[in-house]
Amino acid sequence: MKVYTIRDIAEMAGVSVTTVSRVLNHRPDVNQATRKKVEEIIRDCHFVGNSNARGLKQGNEVIGVVIRGRSNPFLSSLAEAILDRADTVPDNFVTEYIDEKDDEFQTAVRMTRQNHVKGLIFVGSLIDDRVRAIKGMDVPMVFTTVNAETAALPRASSIAVDDRAMGRLVAEELLSLGHTRIAVFGSNPVAGDSLAMRFSGFCEAFAERGLTYDKTLYRETRFSYDAGYEVAKVFFEERPDATALFAMSDTVAVGAIRALKDLGRSVPGDVSIVGFDGIDISRFMVPRLTTVEQPVGEIARRSVNLLLDMMEKRAAPRHILVEALFRKRESIAQCSRT
Amino acid sequence: MKVYTIRDIAEMAGVSVTTVSRVLNHRPDVNQATRKKVEEIIRDCHFVGNSNARGLKQGNEVIGVVIRGRSNPFLSSLAEAILDRADTVPDNFVTEYIDEKDDEFQTAVRMTRQNHVKGLIFVGSLIDDRVRAIKGMDVPMVFTTVNAETAALPRASSIAVDDRAMGRLVAEELLSLGHTRIAVFGSNPVAGDSLAMRFSGFCEAFAERGLTYDKTLYRETRFSYDAGYEVAKVFFEERPDATALFAMSDTVAVGAIRALKDLGRSVPGDVSIVGFDGIDISRFMVPRLTTVEQPVGEIARRSVNLLLDMMEKRAAPRHILVEALFRKRESIAQCSRT
DNA sequence: GCCGAAAACGTTACCGTTACCGTTTCCGGA
DNA sequence: TCCGGAAACGGTAACGGTAACGTTTTCGGC
Numbered sequence: 239m240k241v242y243t244i245r246d247i248a249e250m251a252g253v254s255v256t257t258v259s260r261v262l263n264h265r266p267d268v269n270q271a272t273r274k275k276v277e278e279i280i281r282d283c284h285f286v287g288n289s290n291a292r293g294l295k296q297g298n299e300v301i302g303v304v305i306r307g308r309s310n311p312f313l314s315s316l317a318e319a320i321l322d323r324a325d326t327v328p329d330n331f332v333t334e335y336i337d338e339k340d341d342e343f344q345t346a347v348r349m350t351r352q353n354h355v356k357g358l359i360f361v362g363s364l365i366d367d368r369v370r371a372i373k374g375m376d377v378p379m380v381f382t383t384v385n386a387e388t389a390a391l392p393r394a395s396s397i398a399v400d401d402r403a404m405g406r407l408v409a410e411e412l413l414s415l416g417h418t419r420i421a422v423f424g425s426n427p428v429a430g431d432s433l434a435m436r437f438s439g440f441c442e443a444f445a446e447r448g449l450t451y452d453k454t455l456y457r458e459t460r461f462s463y464d465a466g467y468e469v470a471k472v473f474f475e476e477r478p479d480a481t482a483l484f485a486m487s488d489t490v491a492v493g494a495i496r497a498l499k500d501l502g503r504s505v506p507g508d509v510s511i512v513g514f515d516g517i518d519i520s521r522f523m524v525p526r527l528t529t530v531e532q533p534v535g536e537i538a539r540r541s542v543n544l545l546l547d548m549m550e551k552r553a554a555p556r557h558i559l560v561e562a563l564f565r566k567r568e569s570i571a572q573c574s575r576t
Numbered sequence: 577m578k579v580y581t582i583r584d585i586a587e588m589a590g591v592s593v594t595t596v597s598r599v600l601n602h603r604p605d606v607n608q609a610t611r612k613k614v615e616e617i618i619r620d621c622h623f624v625g626n627s628n629a630r631g632l633k634q635g636n637e638v639i640g641v642v643i644r645g646r647s648n649p650f651l652s653s654l655a656e657a658i659l660d661r662a663d664t665v666p667d668n669f670v671t672e673y674i675d676e677k678d679d680e681f682q683t684a685v686r687m688t689r690q691n692h693v694k695g696l697i698f699v700g701s702l703i704d705d706r707v708r709a710i711k712g713m714d715v716p717m718v719f720t721t722v723n724a725e726t727a728a729l730p731r732a733s734s735i736a737v738d739d740r741a742m743g744r745l746v747a748e749e750l751l752s753l754g755h756t757r758i759a760v761f762g763s764n765p766v767a768g769d770s771l772a773m774r775f776s777g778f779c780e781a782f783a784e785r786g787l788t789y790d791k792t793l794y795r796e797t798r799f800s801y802d803a804g805y806e807v808a809k810v811f812f813e814e815r816p817d818a819t820a821l822f823a824m825s826d827t828v829a830v831g832a833i834r835a836l837k838d839l840g841r842s843v844p845g846d847v848s849i850v851g852f853d854g855i856d857i858s859r860f861m862v863p864r865l866t867t868v869e870q871p872v873g874e875i876a877r878r879s880v881n882l883l884l885d886m887m888e889k890r891a892a893p894r895h896i897l898v899e900a901l902f903r904k905r906e907s908i909a910q911c912s913r914t
Numbered sequence: 915g916c917c918g919a920a921a922a923c924g925t926t927a928c929c930g931t932t933a934c935c936g937t938t939t940c941c942g943g944a
Numbered sequence: 945t946c947c948g949g950a951a952a953c954g955g956t957a958a959c960g961g962t963a964a965c966g967t968t969t970t971c972g973g974c
Contacts, residue, residue, distance in 0.1 A: 241692070243930055254954045259932060269952060284686050290636070291930035293628035294959050308656060309856070311649065318646060322675070335673070337660070348624050354579070463860045496860040518647070522801045522834040524862050581960055592924045597962060607922060629960035632929050916974090924967075930959105937954075944947085 242283045250283075251276045262287055293332075299356045301545060302346055304336045306362040310461050310489055312515035312532070316382065317361045319538035327546060343368065350375050357545045363431060364388070378548035378555075380541045386430025395544045395555040397537055399562035401432045404530045405439030407564055408484050408512050411528075413447060416573030417482040417510060421455045423469060423494070424486045433486055436514070440484065455480055459490055466493025474501055474509070481509060481573050488513035488520050488529055495523065495569070506571035516565060525568035532562050580621050588621075589614045600625055631670075637694045639883060640684055642674045644700040648799050648827055650853035650870070654720065655699045657876035665884060681706065688713050695883045701769060702726070716886035716893075718879045724768025733882045733893040735875055737900035739770045742868045743777030745902055746822050746850050751781060754911030755820040755848060759793045761807060761832070762824045771824055774852070778822065793818055797828055804831025812839055812847070819847060819911050826851035826858050826867055833861065833907070844909035854903060863906035870900050 240246075244262070248255045253272060260268045261276040279285075292298070301324060305317045317335070324333040334355070336346045346355065358372075358379045369387055372379070381388050381396040388394050412420050422440065427433035437456075444451045455477065459469040466489055474480065474497065485491035491513030495505050505511055505525055513520060516531025537560060547553035578584075582600070586593045591610060598606045599614045617623075630636070639662060643655045655673070662671040672693070674684045684693065696710075696717045707725055710717070719726050719734040726732050750758050760778065765771035775794075782789045793815065797807040804827055812818065812835065823829035829851030833843050843849055843863055851858060854869025875898060885891035 244932095245930080255931080256933085256954060256956095257952085260953085263932085267950095267952060272952080286683075286686050286692060288632065288692070288930050290628045290631035291959090292932075294626065294632050294930080294961085295932045297959080298628070314652070314656070318652075321673070335659070348622050354624060354626070463856055467860065492857065492860050496862060496864075499862050518801055519830065519857055522805065522830050524834060524837050526834075582962095583960075593961080594925080594963080595923060598923085601962085605920095605922060610922080626960050629929090630962075632931090632960085633962045635929080918973100919971095921970075922968085925965090927964090928962090932958090934957085935955090937952105939952075940950090942948100944945100 242285050244287065247276065247279055247283065247285055251279050298332055299549065300332045300334055300354055301357040301359065301549075302334045302336050302350070302355045303359045303361060304343070304346065306360075306364065306368075307461060308337065310362070310487065311517045311519070312488065312534075313362045315517070316532075316534050316538060319534050320359055320361065320382075320541060323538045323542045327542065343371070347371050347375070350377055357549050359541055359545055360388075363433070366428075378545055380545045380548075382537055382541055384430070384432045384435060384557075385428065387428070389430075389557060393548065393555060395548060395557065397541050397544060397558045397560060398432060399530070399532050399537075400559040401435035402439035402442075404514075404562050404564070405436035406443045407439075408514075408530065409440045409443035411564065411566070412482050412484070412510060412512065412570065413443060413449075415482075415510065415570060416576075418449065418573075419452065419455060419477075419480045420482040420484055421457065421473060421477065421480045422484045422486070423457050423459050423466065423473075423490050425461055426458055436486060461487035461489050463489050463493045463496075466490030467497045468493070470494035470497035471500065474498060474503065479575075481575055482570070483509060483511045484514075485511065486514045488515045488517045488527060491527055491529070491569075492519065492523065495525075495527070506569050507574070510570035510573070512570060516563070520565070520567075523569070528567045528569045529565050530562050531565050533560055536560055580623050582625065585614065585617055585621065585623055589617050636670055637887065638670045638672055638692055639695040639697065639887075640672045640674050640688070640693045641697045641699060642681070642684065644698075644702065644706075645799060646675065648700070648825065649855045649857070650826065650872075651700045653855070654870075654872050654876060657872050658697055658699065658720075658879060661876045661880045665880065681709070685709050685713070688715055695887050697879055697883055698726075701771070704766075716883055718883045718886075720875055720879055722768070722770045722773060722895075723766065725766070727768075727895060731886065731893060733886060733895065735879050735882060735896045735898060736770060737868070737870050738897040739773035740777035740780075742852075742900050742902070743774035744781045745777075746774075746852075746868065747778045747781035749902070749904070750820050750822070750848060750850065750908065751785060751787075753820075753848065753908060754914075756787065756911075757790065757793060757815075757818045758820040758822055759795065759811060759815065759818045760822045760824070761795050761797050761804065761811075761828050763799055764796055774824060799825035799827050801827050801831045801834075804828030805835045806831070808832035808835035809838065812836060812841065817913075819913055820908070821847060821849045822852075823849065824852050826853045826855045826865060829865055829867070829907075830857065830861065833863075833865070844907050845912070848908035848911070850908060854901070858903070858905075861907070866905045866907045867903050868900050869903050871898055874898055 244255050244258050248258045261273050303320055308314045321333055360381045363383050379394045384398045424433050441451045457469050457473055459465045491511050498505050498509055513527050513529035516529050520527040520529050582593050582596050586596045599611050641658055646652045659671055698719045701721050717732045722736045762771050779789045795807055795811055797803045829849050836843050836847055851865050851867035854867050858865040858867050
């Protein structure tokens, strides 16, 4: 099973390597008959150009997709959607999947500094360390989350749902069902980031009704089934007065449902629950989970477009908010206590 | 932000490009002092070698990970574990994530025929078309599923749980709880593949007790939440006599739990359910899902090792069975009907 | 002091492809 | 008939590394 080069093909077709290259790259200045013959031979030999040689010569554009928290189904599905989308873009773009583990991230940073990585998309929020590391990197970046610090970077775009509005909407829905003592499980919010916005929108809804949100009902947690379970188990024993929960990640909501069941409390009978993200499983939970569904496909598509625009057309950074959908399902009900 | 080449580094260090290359590749024949100086300059410049150039010269080894059915959390987590593992192997191995979509698969096949892909790992069962396509490809392959046809390929290894034994175990557990009318939701089994083995082990347990499994209780379905929901909804209306379900994928089990709830049947009160795979969510379902947990990490690690052994040491193909764990949880109970 | 081996380093020819310049062929119009 | 230009195609120098091979230097042993 020989591995053919462009030269072999040229020889077999009785043309020069240049002509074969032209055929390969769909350039116009080659005769129809010649093109056809070359294409035929290429097909017969199952010839595929050597991507290293092409990359070396042309200087291909590597774009990195950095993901933090793959155990979160929302983030991993978003990352996959982005990779999928990136693979369909016309030409020599190579996509690199970068886990935000220490060494892998460091390599990515070095490669970026060396101009081998020409663009970055970040999935999931970055920890402070990382933000410091990417400051001063002069490549286009796209964040799928809102963050005041990264938004200030000169070449950073962002695309995310309107967290403030959705946070407010969640509060309004729960308040209108009579809930006032609503637990909120968030995660390590930094001033001006997605989670902080969600929370501030949430509090605004209280303010609009002349109420103030009781911040002793707020807890921090990692976004995973396990963490959600643990924090809920402890919280609802401490605070049996809470009648509802807004979990800023569906994973946490799922863990909390399980924990409440173990505590002998019913959902939504005793506690109403709203999640965030709209992961697949949310439609199949018992009870079906009320959640804010993020448009994964749209975010994926547009984040890649944003990056490409900045890379190719040197477009200015943009900060886009997309529509999320409030999915009202079985996990919330009228408040039964006052 | 200049992008340095090995030549720039050489000039700055006052040595030849070869010496720099030697330092880069940790070769012994270079003086300590020289090495240190070169390394310093490399660090200062954030220099990273051009992978295309290296790949072109050395001919890097590309291994492809082909995945079918990413919507299944088990398969996607297995695929990620494999990619993770593959990224830690010492040297110039490039891992390519290949979705089993038509065009992507075709490209992979072409690249493989062209000897650009030097090894393949398949995650999830292949459809017949694909099996035909990979026949006659002369590269090492590893399957994470059992299949009589692929097992016959001269350079194919496999690693999977002992499906027959686990199928038998599931049946034994349910039989010992008094269940005899047990639905089985499988998927398109081919003689001698994982699913067929599971089913035949399952039937064997019946035979050993002098029973024969009633095959009208068997249904086929895709492995997804949605499909599981749909098939269960229809099935349990048709066959209210079934007292248990063995779903060959946790996703199907999850869908079925939801469907039974909608039909007003309780799990495990009216119907006991056993899944397969051990996806994360299984521990958090209400009720917690009894399942056969596959050792994802071990399968990932060993599949990469198997492939590497075949590629580098030209080791003979091996067919390995690993231990799965029966996780008895809340979704099964004593049968209440006869 | 000389020899020879080993250590340290340099020269240079590739790897497969593309792109810059050519060159050749063909053809319509003056 | 000749000319000019477009269409079609070819020769060859890069791209940035690596490695085979050649050269110089060092140094211990006799």
